[in-house]
Amino acid sequence: MDKKVKVPFTNKTTTKKAREVSVVGGDEGYRLFVEGVKEYAMIMLDIKGYVIGWNIGAENLLGYKEKEIVGKHFSKLFSLEDRKADKPKLELEQALETGTGEDENWLVRKDKSQFWASGMSTPLRDKAGNLLGFAKIIRDLSERKDLEQQKDDFISMASHELKTPLTSIKAYAEILYKHLEQIKETKGLSHLTKLQEQITKQENLIRDLLNVSKIQSGMADYQTEEFNLDSLVKGTARELEATAPTHIIVVEGKTSHKVSGIKEHIGQVLTNFLTNAIKYSPEAKKVIVRLSENKKSVTVSVEDFGMGIPKEQKKRVFDRFYRSENVKTKNLSGYGLGLYIASQIIKQYGGQIKVESIEGKGSTFSFSLPIR
Template sequence: MFETTSHVTGENPAGKTDGIIEARGPDGLLKAAALQSAILNSASFAIIATDDQGIIQLFNIGAERMLGYAADEMVNQRTPAHISDPLDVIARAVVLSRELGTSIPPGFETLVFKAARGIEDIYEMSFIRKDGSRLPVLVSVTALRDADDAIIGYLLVTTDNSARKQVEEQLRWSEESFRLMVESVVDHALVMLDPEGCVLSWNAGARRLKGYIAEEIVGQHFSRFYPPEDIDRGTPQQDLDLATATGRSESQGWRMRKDGSTFWASVILTAIRDPAGNLRGFAKLIKDMTEIRQVDAEMANARSMAENAAIANADFLSDMGHELRTSLNAMLGFAQLMESDSPPPTPAQKENIAKILQAGWYLLELINEILDLAMLDSGRLAWSLEPMSLADVMLECRSAVEPQAQKSGIRISFPEIDRHCFIKADRTRVKQVLSNLLSNAIKYNQVGGSVLVECGERASQRQTECGESVPQRLRVSVTDTGPGLSPEQLEQLFRPFSRVGQETSAETVAGIGLVVTKRLVELMGGAIGVESTVGEGSVFWIELVLAAAPQLVEDEAEAALPAPPPGTGIAPRTLLYVEDNPANLQLVEQIIARRPDMCLLSARTGALGIELARSSRPDVILMDINLPGMSGIKAMQILRADTATAHIPIVALSANALPRDIERGLEAGFFRYLTKPIKVNEFMDTLDVALKFAEQEAGERE
């Protein structure tokens, strides 16, 4: 082995001396020996020193631990080439020969060739441990020279390179996996761009989508995929600028293929930055959306056609409903007059009149249900969700159905409902729903049967699949003692025109009412259901969302009550009726003939009605909507704009009975809006309210 001398020099690759261990005197020699011993005995590095022939002269503790050999097994017996992987030695010889332009045989000379010539010599190698396992190492070789600059040996300082190689292998595998994954994607184009927007990589999806192979496109600017008009607008650079500023840009638009064809692309451009925040390039993801866009367009067109068809159907039914109502107005109006005529009709006549009225009101109900269903299908049904008192609506329904129940010999029981119990719903639709359920419970009951109405809160702690709380609801149930429904009938119950119940009832069944009821309840955010037992009866229930009570004026209800009919000791009041249909005019004439406190004027057109209103100044005007020439709404607006007639209450009377028709009429300025066929009692009540209003207006003007 080497002994400590007074002067041993190790040359670094640049030819400069370093690592000089120089002893000057006995004390210096001792210190140099101690320093050398500390270095050589370090366990962190494998230090191997050889003579000029490569025979190992020093094999330190670090080398023993790293390779598993004892120093005695190596010193003066082997060269570092014996513990090097032969394949690595051969590979290094080939590389060096090519690099230095000279033939270098594999062996020890390969390991020290550069160092012997004063060239930097740090390289990676694999050593073979004593147990036969391979150890990746990083080797730094230094030529040892004497005072005369002659090579007397070599120093190999080796570190374990396993961790680094493992990281490199993982990185290589990660990159290779990513490359394979990107390359395997064929339904998306995955393209890497440099900071200027030039193509760096081109996957199989890009080849398939755009028609270029990598050799044709790598290095080209990505703007070549944009249509000329987009390039003129600077769209490619704008996309890069947005991704640079925000980290990401998304867009859709037309893109060009190699053959000149275009496709509709969805593009995501993501900025790639290094840990220091410097822009390294962009990742671009492109998907062909042409077929999806075409399908979306076709679906939108089909949806539009369906909506237009539904609207056209609703308009047709609305117009047809108007015509049917006009005819029914005369039929039901005169039938009601005949029923209450003086002298009264004979029993046979009374029975015939009752049948006329029953058929007429049924036909009116059927028209209303068909129109409601058509409006629901077209999405044009007018409704508004707001807090409303269930007690008030239930009271109105009770007043409407109790006569029907009494006539059929049905006992009906209603609960006491707190007036401060409010639900979030549309008042008109709730009344329609409750009226339908109550009417059905009476129609399809047994003689002498009963109907029980119950109401109660349903506390709910349930949550939807999305974790949202289900609002607390109020349940209203209607129980009858009818024949009940079988499971097969229940399956058909909410289908249009199913006619469930026809077989056990004398009532005519259209099979529409419950369908409309279900749709209305669901539109208001509620639910509907039924439980039935054959031979015992059925329970129909609805649940509606509870709402907080609004602040109400205490005497609001009283303020809205109609005034009593005027006394007979005052001068007759004048009613002007603008109507072009003789039958409708004749009906109103006969109704007013029973009011000694009123006289009737009439006009066949809107223009004549305006002229008559200005000259006669009637107390109340009754206006049809569909008039020849000028519409009733236009005539009303002209009268409203005239100071001489602006104070006169104008009541609409029309066969246009859809909720949106009524809403438009009231918004336009009508005092009230009545629908045909006329219900005589409702008609008279409305006239009384209008006369009271006219009287108040006259008093204020005086």
């Protein structure tokens, strides 16, 4: 009896060509469909990730003919660094968990050259819900990556050029502050304090821009160590609660496993989540941090009871320089870099980051790190 498998290709371009593909018996329906798509690599995988289908777009983009790649594991297309971080496995796990596994990363052609690509994996199931394999779509983003690199190079250069004079301004401001303290010039001290606050804001902006530049160029240091996540969460919560008397930070749950990473990096992610939760819930009095774990990962989530994020804008909150429209109308400060940096840190450690939000009721930001 023939099986029919509905393949929900969710990429906008391919969706225009076919809302769903029926794979009947000897995959004739699939073959006819994918052979007409040349601008995308379209790959069929079995349940373990081995290639069982390969279209002309995949041959053009990756260099392998179908007979050369069928039977090989799709991790062959990933860089050595991503294979070591188990990114192929994590992508399929994400697809099974959420319905779609998406990423942007370097892929490797047959001739060993690398290119920047977006990838999307979708699980294929029969009518009974049994997993039959995965459909993977790959798009070459090299041109966009080159344009982004030019922009990043400019940002890096500008940030370095700004850093030196700002350091001098800060030093002179501190000298002036001590002088005004000695002569007890209270009005001048008040003005100088405001100036120092603005200097600190500029320092934070330059630091974030330099972090973005390092992440984009691959220069960020991600050598790992094992540490206790619970201690880091509780310590960070205490520190921020001391500086934000308007909110109580409640920590719930616990984990029993240590995680691998640089403690300061994970602390930076957590601090970003907590400061955002406080900033964007000015009318609330409480922020909840939850710790949980399963056999594969540990998860930290931060829930606030503030303005929330419009449904149609949730997918973009981890993009560089993006700020949701309802935040802009409230005139709240920010540059749209903190969540982007957080997402890149978590991804570099093989973890996942996500947001759940209802506009007007609040948001829950969470990240998961694999148990090694």
